[in-house]
Amino acid sequence: MVQTRQQAREATPDSRPAAASKNTEKETETPQPSRPRKKSNAETLKDEDQVSFGIIDLLRIIGGVVVFTCMLSYFIMGDSYVWGHDKVVRKYWNGVKRTFTKPIYLDEATLALYNGTDPALPIYLSINGTIYDVTQGRGKYGPGGGYSFFAGRDASRAYITGDFKNDLTWDLSGIDEERVQKALGHWANFFADHDTYTFVGYLVREPTKAQDEAPEPEPEPEHKPDEL
Numbered sequence: 001m002v003q004t005r006q007q008a009r010e011a012t013p014d015s016r017p018a019a020a021s022k023n024t025e026k027e028t029e030t031p032q033p034s035r036p037r038k039k040s041n042a043e044t045l046k047d048e049d050q051v052s053f054g055i056i057d058l059l060r061i062i063g064g065v066v067v068f069t070c071m072l073s074y075f076i077m078g079d080s081y082v083w084g085h086d087k088v089v090r091k092y093w094n095g096v097k098r099t100f101t102k103p104i105y106l107d108e109a110t111l112a113l114y115n116g117t118d119p120a121l122p123i124y125l126s127i128n129g130t131i132y133d134v135t136q137g138r139g140k141y142g143p144g145g146g147y148s149f150f151a152g153r154d155a156s157r158a159y160i161t162g163d164f165k166n167d168l169t170w171d172l173s174g175i176d177e178e179r180v181q182k183a184l185g186h187w188a189n190f191f192a193d194h195d196t197y198t199f200v201g202y203l204v205r206e207p208t209k210a211q212d213e214a215p216e217p218e219p220e221p222e223h224k225p226d227e228l
Helices: 005-011 018-028 041-049 055-077 086-100 108-114 135-141 156-161 177-192
Strands: 104-107 124-127 130-133 198-204
Touching: 104 108, 108 124, 108 198, 124 156, 124 177, 130 177, 156 177
Parallel strands: 104 198
Antiparallel strands: 124 130, 130 198
């Protein structure tokens, strides 16, 4: 009996490799990803009780303590956020600013512009070549103030002699060195350590007339070889 092609195919046993059949079974049996287990109420409360503490939290606590202390100081003292130590705080703060302040250099003509007559400019004075901003003391160093003659100039000599009319200059020639160190050093430290007067820079001083007229040293005579 003649078999058709379809009948022959149906009668032929499955010749596929057993391995392929096994792979198919494995693919069919691949487990699906399970859903995360829902935490119980006890586990949720335990996680909430575990508080993480970092550097940011520490800074927040310190900042809060500082703010609270300042507000308490102002509430009790009435006019101070640092328990009456405002001058000390400003003094050390000025020292910090001086460390990081880039100094400026002014000549005498430019320094004279900062004498307080122009309200748009600060008030500067110089002592021993160092310039300070004394704007906070406008009542003393501004126009009409008791020390207005110090503003806009370096009057180091007057700090020593006390002559506020004829010695408003930085020239210290003729004054004993020990007297300079004692008297001028006192006032230099006064401005350097002041709680409101701040460091600005340095004065570029011009030579004095006496220095200009100082005779130049005579040149040494030329040495001639001995005659034969």
